[in-house]
Amino acid sequence: MANMVTVDPGKLIRFSAKILQKAGVPEEDAERTARMLVATDLRGIDSHGVAHLGSLYIKRIKEGLINPKPHITMVSRAGATAVMDGDRGLGFVVGYHAMTEALKRARETGAGFVSVRNSTHCGAASTYAMLALPQNMIGIALTTGGRAMVVPGSVGRGAGINVISVAVPTRGDVPFVLDMATTVVAASKFEVALRSGQETVPEGWAVDKTGKPLTDPKRYAAEGALPPLGGLLQETGTYKGFGLSVLVDILCSILGGSISISELLTQPDTALRANHFFGALKIDGFMPTDDFAKAMAGMVKVYHGLPKATGVERITLAGEIEHEIEMQRRRGIPLDQQVIASLRELAKEFGVEYDL
């Protein structure tokens, strides 16, 4: 971790918000997006935070692929469910509104679900699932990802690197936050490997066009494809990872009135779109929140208390490591030189003071 620069989270939010505003995003949306981007860096998900600000979001706004002032519309046909059209807005803005709507519906009926079409890259899915936590709800956030999964029986890029996140509240303890691509790893792991100068990645992360293992991260962008969670063999569960990817595609794309992400992303005018599916379940619709909190604490204790393998110090549940990183990073977020350079460039381009 040499050559890292530590940056104050509050300053990073204000800086990112200013850049987004200069690029045409309204003030409230810019601030919300900046907060969500930095929240991702805070949790250690370096692949989905401010590293993407210039290279992905600002670039796509300038190219006309992201609409900085979307007219978001919604159709509801039942108390607990709705469909939203994101009008190609920033995924953060669209996602925030859709999740807020799911939470509102869950407060009323116990459950709320919003399927979202015509959106764009929304960062880390857990950012949305976690919006449910302060309201004592279970949050669900699914999103389509780039089309880079190898489909069992096929070669090359066929299905979405679709993502599943679920957040469950606890009281006092660390919340349970699962956030997983349905591939063995997310494509962004290759960006991180390149930024940190890694020369090889583990075998099993990617294959080339012919299906042979690809371990050089430099080759990924041009010809890599990602095996589903469970790998490429039927015996190791390839159909499970692929099945989960298709399920996310159905809930995000088909149920929201779009078409399959695998078709959508091959059409030039819709390339780089994303569809989402957000949901919330009110704990109190099932049982008193106090009882739930107690049972959750009990569950965590059971898993933590399992016998440890040789050399293992602790057993962790989804979200624990990220929570600990956040506690540390609230005092400062380490960013690598490449990310810092991209932020300096944005400052220059938009005439914003670089004060990080």
Add this chain to the structure above:
Amino acid sequence: MANMVTVDPGKLIRFSAKILQKAGVPEEDAERTARMLVATDLRGIDSHGVAHLGSLYIKRIKEGLINPKPHITMVSRAGATAVMDGDRGLGFVVGYHAMTEALKRARETGAGFVSVRNSTHCGAASTYAMLALPQNMIGIALTTGGRAMVVPGSVGRGAGINVISVAVPTRGDVPFVLDMATTVVAASKFEVALRSGQETVPEGWAVDKTGKPLTDPKRYAAEGALPPLGGLLQETGTYKGFGLSVLVDILCSILGGSISISELLTQPDTALRANHFFGALKIDGFMPTDDFAKAMAGMVKVYHGLPKATGVERITLAGEIEHEIEMQRRRGIPLDQQVIASLRELAKEFGVEYDL
């Protein structure tokens, strides 16, 4: 597949129902259970069908572990959600009532979810998820499984072989039906291997107490533990399979007022219990069912049309193979000699004519 006996599905249902009635299950519940058991065999899930009738369900009724006449109760605290107590009834009976309740709530509000405690082994989860299909709904069925998953960082059996099933309707086409244990394979694959005389199973399916690969199916019962989907290494996604298992545990056990399956199954008086979580999403609550059906057909076509790897004839989505097996097996279900012997024994024990 030598030594298989082909049995008429209708006769098999009537025979199984008679046995269940003789064991004390009321007529309607016995018939429903028999139909669901045979439906599982019809779809080729040989590990979860009538092979379990004597060895699991009847045995546990006789031992007092399953209550043949449960008093099922329900508490609801919101329009879309509820909690059910299964009173240790047959999982099939409890599961059918809970899924029916989820569907009823989804008809009213668009979404319905029922978390179920104090139930027992309910067979294949897809049997319940598929109950949503004729009603143009997406069906969700989660259940805890036996405690046999190795938890990352631990050794031996620590977490549940918890199961996720989701069924999505199509019109005319084959429905999408995902049904997967959160382990690389379900424990029942070892039963099937033993019944069919297989001497080894693929490496990666199980490990022994010390974490070393276990490939002899005869050793599984005594000392096997199952890696999560994604295997045992962080690089291959072990935390994803484990995370999904814990998520299912939370929704089935914690949200339903039980305790974690990992603790529950270690207590002598609750061993062999199961908790479930059933859900339904009404398509029409999101969009017109016609549009959904068209988009689903389009999606299936996209995946089917992907380039094929050398030697591969077709690409299939979740549920397609099972659907084809069902079309064949409607004319007769092949059962192996061991299963036939167990059915003959049940006939003798309960004084029921063996007419298969």
